Every structure is written in C-alpha cells, then in structure tokens.
Amino acid sequence: MEQKKGFHVAVLGATGAVGQQMIQSLEKKDFPISKLTLLSSARSAGSTVRYKGEELTVQEATSESFANVDIALFSAGGSVSKEFAHYAVAHGAIVVDNTSAFRMDENVPLVVPEVNEEDIHNHKGIIANPNCSTIQMVVALEPIRQKFGLKKVIVSTYQAVSGSGAAAVEELQEQTKAILNEEPYEPAILPVKGDKKHYQIAFNAIPQIDKFVENGFTFEEMKMINETKKIMHLPELQVAATCVRLPIATGHSESIYFEVNDEGISSHEIKELLKDAPGIVLQDDPENQIYPMPADCVGKSDVFVGRIRNDLDNSKGFHMWVVSDNLLKGAAWNSVQIAESLINLGLVR
Amino acid sequence: MEQKKGFHVAVLGATGAVGQQMIQSLEKKDFPISKLTLLSSARSAGSTVRYKGEELTVQEATSESFANVDIALFSAGGSVSKEFAHYAVAHGAIVVDNTSAFRMDENVPLVVPEVNEEDIHNHKGIIANPNCSTIQMVVALEPIRQKFGLKKVIVSTYQAVSGSGAAAVEELQEQTKAILNEEPYEPAILPVKGDKKHYQIAFNAIPQIDKFVENGFTFEEMKMINETKKIMHLPELQVAATCVRLPIATGHSESIYFEVNDEGISSHEIKELLKDAPGIVLQDDPENQIYPMPADCVGKSDVFVGRIRNDLDNSKGFHMWVVSDNLLKGAAWNSVQIAESLINLGLVR
Structure with missing residues (x-):
C-alpha cells in the first residue's frame, strides 16, 4: 500500500x-x-x-x-x-x-x-x-508482565494539578502567592471543579481526584484499575489505587507495589529489563541519589522509573517509583x- | 504511693x-x-x-x-x-x-x-x-490489630518538610517564592542535609527521606518497618514503606494498604471501630468530601483517618488515608x- x-x-x-x-x-x-x-x-x-x-x-x-x-x-x-x-x-x-x-x-x-x-x-x-496516571504505570509494568508475569498491583499516586487543566495550575500559583503573603484566598477549582466543596491545594495534599464512586474509590482510582486490566489484557489482575492531588504543577509520580508470577526474581533483573524497555528511562542509583522526580520530567515524553527494590517479606513482591509528564506521555x-x-x-x- | x-x-x-x-x-x-x-x-x-x-x-x-x-x-x-x-x-x-x-x-x-x-x-x-511517620500509622492500625488481627501493611507516605527541621520549612518558603518570581535558587538542605546532593522541593516530590540503606530502602522506610513491628509486638508482621518528601510545611499523610487476619470484615466495621478509638478522629464521608488533609491537621494532636474502603480483590485487604501533625502527635x-x-x-x- x-x-x-x-x-x-x-x-x-x-x-x-x-x-x-x-x-x-x-x-x-x-x-x-x-x-x-x-x-x-x-x-x-x-x-x-x-x-x-x-x-x-x-x-x-x-x-x-x-x-x-x-x-x-x-x-x-x-x-x-x-x-x-x-x-x-x-x-x-x-x-x-x-x-x-x-x-x-x-x-x-x-x-x-x-x-x-x-x-x-x-x-x-x-x-x-487512557487516563494519564494509567499510561505511565502500564508502560513501566508491561515489560515486567511479559517476562515474569504480573499478579497484583497496589499504587498510590502523587498527581500534579495540570491534570485538572490550565485553570487549576493558575489556582495553585495564585493560592501559593496568597498564602506566602498571608492574604486570603478562596479555593474555587480543586479538587474537582464540578463537585460541591473546594479545598486549598497549596502546601496541602487532597486525597480526591474526580468524584467518588459508591464503593469508596474515586472515578480516577477506578479508571486506573479498569483501564490497566483492559490495556494489559489481564482481566484477573488484582489492582488497587489511591489517587492524591498535590501542589505540583506538572508531573505525576506513582509509588507502585507489584507482585510477579515467577519466583526468585531479583530487583537487579527488573532494572536490567526496564533499562532497555520502550518508552522508559531508568533512573535508579540510590547511592548517588538518582531517582525520578516530577521537576525533572517536565517537557519530556518518557516514563522515568527508579527506586526498584525487592519487598522484604514477599519474594514475588517489588516496589518502584514511576514519574512522567502527565500532559505529554500521559x-x-x-x-x-x-x-x-x-x-x-x-x-x- | x-x-x-x-x-x-x-x-x-x-x-x-x-x-x-x-x-x-x-x-x-x-x-x-x-x-x-x-x-x-x-x-x-x-x-x-x-x-x-x-x-x-x-x-x-x-x-x-x-x-x-x-x-x-x-x-x-x-x-x-x-x-x-x-x-x-x-x-x-x-x-x-x-x-x-x-x-x-x-x-x-x-x-x-x-x-x-x-x-x-x-x-x-x-x-x-518513635519516628513521626510510624506513630500516626500504629495509632490507626492498633485498634484494627486488636479486633481483627493484622498480617500485612504497605504504606506510601506524603511527608512535610518540617520533619527535617525549621530550616527546611524556610527553604520550602524561600524556594517557592523564588520559583514564582522566576529567580534562581540553590537547594541546600533537602532531601537530607548531610547527603551529597540537594534537590528542589517547591512544586516537586522527592522520593528520599534520610539516606539509603543497601537494600534500596531509605533509613526512614526501614524505621517505619522495624519500629512498627517493635511497637505492635508483631515481629512477623509484613511491612513495607515508600517515603516521599513533598512541598507541605507541616502534616504527614499516609496511603496505607493493610490485610487483617479475620475473614469477612467490612469497611463499615473498621470505621465503627476507629470512630471511638483513642487518639483518632474519623473523617470519612466521601459523599460530602470529608477526608483528612494536612492543611486541616496543623496544631492538632490527633491522628485523622479517612477513605477507609475494602480492597476490590482481597477480602481481607483494606485501604485508608491517615494524616497527623508530624511535630505534635508525630x-x-x-x-x-x-x-x-x-x-x-x-x-x-
């Protein structure tokens, strides 16, 4: 053709x-x-x-x-x-x-x-x-699923306000200035523009992104759960998410615990695998304080992964830290x- | 006497x-x-x-x-x-x-x-x-351990800079002002005063609190793991932690996944239990957007707990969000x- x-x-x-x-x-x-x-x-x-x-x-x-x-x-x-x-x-x-x-x-x-x-x-x-927070997680998990199988994922997110649009970024900036100047400021957008209450985001953490579902999770959390299963073709995957909005303009971070199917895998093997995986930049050198941070990822299209380590109790369990520009790869x-x-x-x- | x-x-x-x-x-x-x-x-x-x-x-x-x-x-x-x-x-x-x-x-x-x-x-x-981040977690977990038993804990923290002392709070404020005014600023304290490199904390997330241990965890994370086992008299408890420093002056938050020993417990039972537990204020009403936030906890001596919900895959698993003033109860x-x-x-x- x-x-x-x-x-x-x-x-x-x-x-x-x-x-x-x-x-x-x-x-x-x-x-x-x-x-x-x-x-x-x-x-x-x-x-x-x-x-x-x-x-x-x-x-x-x-x-x-x-x-x-x-x-x-x-x-x-x-x-x-x-x-x-x-x-x-x-x-x-x-x-x-x-x-x-x-x-x-x-x-x-x-x-x-x-x-x-x-x-x-x-x-x-x-x-x-997909949803921004889902994309960066599945990019990091897919090479692991392919090689070692994937059974369980528990993620806690650290999400930037630009996920709520340009007006939310302006709200963060204006509110931060007001608080530093000890001036009053009325929150009007975050956590969810269309919801009943609005809370201070500057120097705060809001454990709500999108509205709540009846089961106590938010829509954002259910998106991460359902979309991950669909994208990875793993309807039986165990996934749970807690999504939190933070005073960061751009760049979502995720603390991810996951369990593989294979026994006896080392964190070194996971690092070697992700080092050459598509769309991923490995930043994992604790001794030299090398790990991903949102301030470093802005304007870049990759998914940054670091802090990969074996769980201390479950030999199939691992922890990692995944960061990406939520407006770009997200x-x-x-x-x-x-x-x-x-x-x-x-x-x- | x-x-x-x-x-x-x-x-x-x-x-x-x-x-x-x-x-x-x-x-x-x-x-x-x-x-x-x-x-x-x-x-x-x-x-x-x-x-x-x-x-x-x-x-x-x-x-x-x-x-x-x-x-x-x-x-x-x-x-x-x-x-x-x-x-x-x-x-x-x-x-x-x-x-x-x-x-x-x-x-x-x-x-x-x-x-x-x-x-x-x-x-x-x-x-x-104990360490600040440990205290608020064990206050929230202890009534659960007493009534339903406790098997596993996975925590991701959202920690304020005052945990690093008054100078770190000043660094956050001065750095935030500089960034809003587009002026240069040289990080000098966070994440760890005595470590080799220092990073921007304003509008950022740093996945390092205290120095790193050989196993890839930080000392802060190992403190949470070891101190929790000691305080709760549960040497066999499975605990893992990821500790993250955020641009918040005071108030640590924690996203906690935990598994109990008993089968068939509902999140409603956990809420009823924590509602009257010592040192705890339950703030858990998603429909009315009631959940704990660091900006609300400053100056208060309680541990605030919310967003309690059953895991969707593990019938013994739960998620919750725990916030406290790290300088007070912490x-x-x-x-x-x-x-x-x-x-x-x-x-x-």
Whole structure:
C-alpha cells in the first residue's frame, strides 16, 4: 500500500492544556501533515495557535468540521467527544480520543503503543487514549508482565494539578502567592471543579481526584484499575489505587507495589529489563541519589522509573517509583503516538 | 504511693522545631511541673523561650545539667542524645528521647501510649519516642490489630518538610517564592542535609527521606518497618514503606494498604471501630468530601483517618488515608504523653 505524503489532522480542544501539547507534539515529531485543522468551542474560536512558525486560526467545531479529515485528535472533555465523535467517524476520520468517554467501550481499543499497539487493528473509528496516571504505570509494568508475569498491583499516586487543566495550575500559583503573603484566598477549582466543596491545594495534599464512586474509590482510582486490566489484557489482575492531588504543577509520580508470577526474581533483573524497555528511562542509583522526580520530567515524553527494590517479606513482591509528564506521555504525546501507529500500521486511508 | 505535686522537667533541644512544640505541649496539657530547665547547644544557649507567660533562658547542656531532673525530654539529634542520655540517667532522670539513637535498642521501650503504654514499665532510664511517620500509622492500625488481627501493611507516605527541621520549612518558603518570581535558587538542605546532593522541593516530590540503606530502602522506610513491628509486638508482621518528601510545611499523610487476619470484615466495621478509638478522629464521608488533609491537621494532636474502603480483590485487604501533625502527635505531643504515662503509672520517683 502506498503511503500518503501527508494527512489531514484535526485537533479538537486546540486551546486547552492538552490540545496545546498535542500541537507541539505533532511539530516535535514532524508528523506528516498536509493540513492541520484546529477546533474548539465557540468561546475559544478565533484565537490563533502557532504551528511550525505559522499562526493558525482556531475554528468553532461543527458537525461539518471533519470533512476530509484523516485523523482527529480529541481533547475537549467527555461530553464534547460524545457529541462530535460520530460526526468525525461518519466523515471517515479516525478519532483518537483523550477523554474518558469511550475508554471502557468494548468496541473501542484503549491504547498505549508500547503496550498494546496491535489493539489498534480492531478500531471501528474511535481509539481511546487512557487516563494519564494509567499510561505511565502500564508502560513501566508491561515489560515486567511479559517476562515474569504480573499478579497484583497496589499504587498510590502523587498527581500534579495540570491534570485538572490550565485553570487549576493558575489556582495553585495564585493560592501559593496568597498564602506566602498571608492574604486570603478562596479555593474555587480543586479538587474537582464540578463537585460541591473546594479545598486549598497549596502546601496541602487532597486525597480526591474526580468524584467518588459508591464503593469508596474515586472515578480516577477506578479508571486506573479498569483501564490497566483492559490495556494489559489481564482481566484477573488484582489492582488497587489511591489517587492524591498535590501542589505540583506538572508531573505525576506513582509509588507502585507489584507482585510477579515467577519466583526468585531479583530487583537487579527488573532494572536490567526496564533499562532497555520502550518508552522508559531508568533512573535508579540510590547511592548517588538518582531517582525520578516530577521537576525533572517536565517537557519530556518518557516514563522515568527508579527506586526498584525487592519487598522484604514477599519474594514475588517489588516496589518502584514511576514519574512522567502527565500532559505529554500521559496525554498529548501518547495520542500523537497512536496517530503515528495508525499510519505505520497502514490503517489510514 | 503519694504523687508529687510537680516534677522537674528538662527539655534538651529547646530551641528546635520539636523542642518548641514540646514546651507548648507541656503548657497546653498543664503538665505538673515544679521546675522547667531548658537546654540546648552552646550556639543556642542564652536565648529565651516563653512558658506560661514567663521568659525562660535556655542554658547550654552539660554533664551536670540533669541534677535533680525527674523527666528529661530529648530532641536535639541522635548524637546529642547518645552524648547526654547516660548523664541524665546517672542523675536519676528518666529520658524520653525523640531521636533514632535508642529506638531499636532492646533495653529501650519504644512507646506510643495508645498502643503499648505498658511497655514503659520495662524502661531502664530511657524511653524512645518513635519516628513521626510510624506513630500516626500504629495509632490507626492498633485498634484494627486488636479486633481483627493484622498480617500485612504497605504504606506510601506524603511527608512535610518540617520533619527535617525549621530550616527546611524556610527553604520550602524561600524556594517557592523564588520559583514564582522566576529567580534562581540553590537547594541546600533537602532531601537530607548531610547527603551529597540537594534537590528542589517547591512544586516537586522527592522520593528520599534520610539516606539509603543497601537494600534500596531509605533509613526512614526501614524505621517505619522495624519500629512498627517493635511497637505492635508483631515481629512477623509484613511491612513495607515508600517515603516521599513533598512541598507541605507541616502534616504527614499516609496511603496505607493493610490485610487483617479475620475473614469477612467490612469497611463499615473498621470505621465503627476507629470512630471511638483513642487518639483518632474519623473523617470519612466521601459523599460530602470529608477526608483528612494536612492543611486541616496543623496544631492538632490527633491522628485523622479517612477513605477507609475494602480492597476490590482481597477480602481481607483494606485501604485508608491517615494524616497527623508530624511535630505534635508525630513528635512533641507523643513525648509529653509518654511523660504523663510515667507519672500515671507511678514510675517517677
């Protein structure tokens, strides 16, 4: 099959925190684009965004916006995705959706290219990009699953506010300034914009990301649990998550305990395995205080792994610390990687 | 036995972050004091500290400082404790030591009064106050151990910088200001003052508290593991910890996974149990976004517990979120509680 020189790519949610990173990721990867259409709500339409030295005007998304579009990257919220995905598909575009709208739909592949690129073949017009905190965890766990098997995962997250959008980052900054100046400040966004109460995030830790489910977990925690099983094709995997929002602008960290199936594996073997694994940078040298930190990962597309060590009681148990830029590998970069995979697999007309 | 009306209490490290809180805790509890002797290094000697409206002058600690002292509260670092504890004991004082110097010494009880007050009877002059992150965890776990048995604990911590002393709090504040003003700042204290490298703490997460041990864990993590087993009298308990320093001034949080021995326990039963347990305030109402947060715990002496929920895979597994003021229940308050227990148990001459 002859490959086209360039594709018509649309970005829906082009003015948002993730949309901006999508456009930058397309540029950084020198993605083969013949035409780039930037779309947003009516409110943000008319603003301009820079792409390869050109100022592109953002247009209001309509049912007709997707004519002749090959690949549409969606990141404008779940309800917007639900409204526009079928228009895009009807026009023959393939949607890569970075919202939770379709992730658990059995007709929609949920893809992290380093883990389950082959699932893209099963798409019916829509491919879902997983939750940010899920992506970095499965990238780190997949090489381990492949070689030693994976039985159990318990994760506690240390999540940055940019996962709640640009306004949450501004809230963190303004609130931090106010507290340092001993001025009053009224929290208005975090932990969840649409929830009843809002709490101080500066110099604090909020054990709530997204709303609560009846079982006491939050939606964010259930996303990590369910998405991990789906992406890794391990419906029987034991997974539990506690998700916590912290006063960090960008960069999610995760303290992960996991148990493998094989007996007698050393932490050295896990390190050797992850050192050369796709998408991973191993930063694991305690003696020289080398370990991943969110401040170091910002702007980078890799998943950083360190502090790998054997559990002291369970010979099949291990601990590790995983950090990644939640806007890049956790969102925009992974979406653009899926778009690349579509091309590489010959799935774009 | 007739009880004295008041005791001669000495505080060694009176000008430090924890020492200051010890003096405030003595005042808040209206501790029966006939004389209060405040001690420090030569460097801080001569400064004054307010106690019950009086300005007391801090004296340089010497081998003779403990004459006629009944109870000596130590919080001036492990090497200072090792230097002065035997002088204090030789003078007949009972030392309550808030450093790691004697915690794992089999002749030294390691005490959290809500958990193992009876161990105080075995003291030979020194009683150790556990590590801050250990104390709040065992207070929350002990009622569960008593009623349902305890098999396994996996904890990830979210620790405040005041655990590293007042200078670390200042570093967080100054560094945060510098970053908000886009000014340069050279980290000099955190994660560990005496270690080779120092990293940005503002808007960051550092997965290192104290130096590293050969097994890949840090000393802080090994303290949590070993001290928990000792305090709870559970040498066979499976415990693992990952300790992380965060841009929070005061208030440690912990994401704790634990497994009980009994089958068929519900999270509701755990909540009912902890609601009335000593030293614990239950804040667990997800529907109304009620859960503990460090910003709310500052200045309070309780251990706050919330987000209690059954694990979704292991019927004996649970998750919970535990928060406490690391300078109070984690240090000063617990030390003063031990001193109170000494009096209540009739162990002070």
